[in-house]
Amino acid sequence: MKAMVLEKQGSPLVLRNLPIPEPKDEEVLVEVQACGVCHTDLHIFEGELPARRLPLILGHQIVGKVVTVGKNVSGIASGDLVGTPWLFSVCGECVFCRRGRENLCENARFTGYDVDGGYAEYFLAHRDSVYPLPQDYKVTELAPLLCGGVIGYRAYRAAGLEKGDVLALFGFGSSAHLVLQMARYEGHEVFVFTRSPHHKLLAWELGASFVGDAEDTPPATFQAALVFAPSGYLIRKALEHLAPGGKVVACGIYATPIPEIPYELIYKERSVQSIANSTRNDVRELLAMAKQYHFTVSTEVYPLEEANVVLERLKKREIRASAVLVP
Ligand SMILES: [Zn+2]
Numbered sequence: 001m002k003a004m005v006l007e008k009q010g011s012p013l014v015l016r017n018l019p020i021p022e023p024k025d026e027e028v029l030v031e032v033q034a035c036g037v038c039h040t041d042l043h044i045f046e047g048e049l050p051a052r053r054l055p056l057i058l059g060h061q062i063v064g065k066v067v068t069v070g071k072n073v074s075g076i077a078s079g080d081l082v083g084t085p086w087l088f089s090v091c092g093e094c095v096f097c098r099r100g101r102e103n104l105c106e107n108a109r110f111t112g113y114d115v116d117g118g119y120a121e122y123f124l125a126h127r128d129s130v131y132p133l134p135q136d137y138k139v140t141e142l143a144p145l146l147c148g149g150v151i152g153y154r155a156y157r158a159a160g161l162e163k164g165d166v167l168a169l170f171g172f173g174s175s176a177h178l179v180l181q182m183a184r185y186e187g188h189e190v191f192v193f194t195r196s197p198h199h200k201l202l203a204w205e206l207g208a209s210f211v212g213d214a215e216d217t218p219p220a221t222f223q224a225a226l227v228f229a230p231s232g233y234l235i236r237k238a239l240e241h242l243a244p245g246g247k248v249v250a251c252g253i254y255a256t257p258i259p260e261i262p263y264e265l266i267y268k269e270r271s272v273q274s275i276a277n278s279t280r281n282d283v284r285e286l287l288a289m290a291k292q293y294h295f296t297v298s299t300e301v302y303p304l305e306e307a308n309v310v311l312e313r314l315k316k317r318e319i320r321a322s323a324v325l326v327p
């Protein structure tokens with residue numbers, strides 16, 4: 001099979017021809033039809049996140065057809081269309097797993113990080129990391145739902161919005177353009193802060209009621225802000241317009257340091273929280289929401305071999321919404 005392999009962090013991925021992997025008892029062999037490209041891939045690629053194994057196949061927003069399943073896998077059959085997100089497997093035994101916070105599992109393994117991911121023609125999923133997908137989307141539209149959608153959904157729920165609350169989004173890529181739609185479907189006004197002219201246009205098209213730069217003053221305070229850009233500066237910036245009792249949710253796996261925060265910016269019960277990974281329930285709920293509302297998923301589709309070009313474009317913020325690789 002063809003695969004784009006990370007052999008050394010900071011160096012371009014290398015196109016390799018590898019044997020098709022054999023599924024073990026609890027694994028599922030999937031023929032990849034689409035794999036989304038996430039900022040986390042870029043952080044691993046560039047070395048902002050330490051490598052846990054090399055060589056490595058990146059990619060954790062994988063959509064494909066089941067080819068074969070291991071002997072301890074039930075409920076999934078060859079030919080099924082399935083998706084695999086970032087969370088690959090959890091231990092089920094640690095204190096976090098026992099409390100239903102498996103996203104914080106001390107022994108979690110992640111797709112395209114601890115195990116090979118979807119920048120390839122085939123991929124080995126764990127039986128607990130395959131999900132049936134809604135039918136009425138293209139495979140390239142389903143891929144960004146699996147991380148951009150899922151992490152966005154977890155952050156959106158963590159924001160704890162109540163009726164009439166305004167949501168602010170800082171950074172407007174794959175995840176935020178889906179969250180904007182979740183919030184609009186549920187009746188919230190959305191303010192978007194982004195530098196990119198492409199992203200500004202998309203935010204207006206999807207129904208934002210204010211779009212500006214981080215330095216602009218919004219027309220009102222907001223009750224919650226989700227910060228998608230990997231910038232500690234923006235986390236602090238969001239606090240400047242946050243209503244009392246409101247929450248800033250940092251959605252990235254990586255961010256630059258947060259500048260000093262004067263106490264009055266968090267006084268009146270304002271809080272800052274991060275989002276780490278997701279639970280299996282988050283994935284199921286997001287996919288159910290995607291089926292109910294039918295999101296507009298803005299994608300740019302590239303052949304697998306162009307993975308390096310896509311990572312470069314993602315770094316330069318040239319991708320309008322979600323980049324997807326197709327073998
Ligand atoms: Zn655990």
Ligand SMILES: [Zn+2]
Binds near residue numbers: 038086147
């Ligand atoms: Zn991701």
